[in-house]
Amino acid sequence: MKRRNFIKNAALSGASVAVGSTLLSCAENDKNKKKETITPVANSKVSLPLVIATWHVIDATAKAMEILQAGGTALDAVEQGCMVEEANEKGQSVGKGGLPDREGNVTLDACIMDKHGNCGSVVYLQNITHAVSVARKVMEDTPHVMLAGKGAEQFALEQGFKKENLLTEASKKAWEEWKVESKYKPIINIENHDTIGMLAIDKNGDISGACTTSGLAYKMAGRVGDSPIIGSGLFVDNEIGACVATGLGEEVVKTVGSFLVVELMRQGKSPQEACEEAIGRIVNKPNSDYKNFQVGYIAVNKKGETGSYSIHQWFSMTKYQDGVNEQIQSDFFNKS
Numbered sequence: 001m002k003r004r005n006f007i008k009n010a011a012l013s014g015a016s017v018a019v020g021s022t023l024l025s026c027a028e029n030d031k032n033k034k035k036e037t038i039t040p041v042a043n044s045k046v047s048l049p050l051v052i053a054t055w056h057v058i059d060a061t062a063k064a065m066e067i068l069q070a071g072g073t074a075l076d077a078v079e080q081g082c083m084v085e086e087a088n089e090k091g092q093s094v095g096k097g098g099l100p101d102r103e104g105n106v107t108l109d110a111c112i113m114d115k116h117g118n119c120g121s122v123v124y125l126q127n128i129t130h131a132v133s134v135a136r137k138v139m140e141d142t143p144h145v146m147l148a149g150k151g152a153e154q155f156a157l158e159q160g161f162k163k164e165n166l167l168t169e170a171s172k173k174a175w176e177e178w179k180v181e182s183k184y185k186p187i188i189n190i191e192n193h194d195t196i197g198m199l200a201i202d203k204n205g206d207i208s209g210a211c212t213t214s215g216l217a218y219k220m221a222g223r224v225g226d227s228p229i230i231g232s233g234l235f236v237d238n239e240i241g242a243c244v245a246t247g248l249g250e251e252v253v254k255t256v257g258s259f260l261v262v263e264l265m266r267q268g269k270s271p272q273e274a275c276e277e278a279i280g281r282i283v284n285k286p287n288s289d290y291k292n293f294q295v296g297y298i299a300v301n302k303k304g305e306t307g308s309y310s311i312h313q314w315f316s317m318t319k320y321q322d323g324v325n326e327q328i329q330s331d332f333f334n335k336s
């Protein structure tokens with residue numbers, strides 16, 4: 001099944017999130033509490049390197065694996081893996097050829113995070129195909145974490161990125177057809193959005209992640225989703241694991257989804273259990289409208305175990321490990 005889509009609403013449940021793997025309670029009466037244990041770096045069963053990505057993107061994971069096999073870093077792998085999809089004009093949800101906002105502008109969101117917890121992101125970037133690489137430049141060459149709009153574009157041009165028209169004929173046609181009725185009614189698993197999110201562990205056992213998207217098709221001008229928001233669309237903690245999200249960004253932001261998944265893994269949940277619980281936070285909100293939108297998570301822990309889960313059927317993950325590059329259908333919540 002090719003990449004599919006998503007959409008819409010939810011509310012935070014009361015459960016608290018433990019923050020910080022080495023946090024000790026300050027309270028005197030908590031003195032007997034043990035320090036949280038951190039899963040040791042690779043265990044003997046782990047087969048490294050490995051890469052996972054949202055959706056069916058075997059060319060992207062193949063590129064990432066090529067870098068990992070050659071001894072490259074997880075950071076280089078996720079950047080270059082995402083770049084494959086950004087350059088793919090046929091993919092209408094990422095990079096060049098992405099579907100535009102309702103004014104006809106293709107605007108990109110992307111972020112990247114390394115093994116040290118450094119991160120960079122761009123929001124509402126126009127005219128530059130490789131948003132993920134601009135995000136990496138923000139991380140490495142500026143004192144900032146996030147650049148938006150014109151400033152992000154200006155920075156990219158200064159860094160030598162090429163200015164391009166990202167609106168392809170196919171995406172322009174789709175937008176013109178949409179304009180006839182101008183109805184903004186997101187439909188589950190219809191191609192009007194998707195994010196390519198990628199997580200990798202390199203031969204050293206270090207984790208990095210990235211994600212890139214053109215966001216929801218025909219979104220309001222100025223709309224930004226979860227994908228460039230560190231902790232929502234992506235989170236990496238090299239001691240614990242990493243998570244990346246796709247789907248209706250507003251719902252991911254409201255539950256700080258990727259950070260939540262990593263923190264649940266810190267508490268001892270497997271990647272699969274953590275993804276399921278994070279989806280639970282969305283669907284179990286009072287009055288959740290989850291039947292009308294999709295969210296999916298993929299996650300990996302330090303041991304190299306992976307998980308994926310979504311609200312509705314047809315979400316998938318691509319996984320490349322032990323010489324096998326395959327699409328894996330995700331389990332999902334709404335079986336009714």
Ligand code: ASP
Pocket residue numbers: 005006193194195213214215216224225226227245246247248249250
């Ligand atoms: N999460 C992205 C956004 O809301 C879109 C997607 O993954 O489908 O912008």
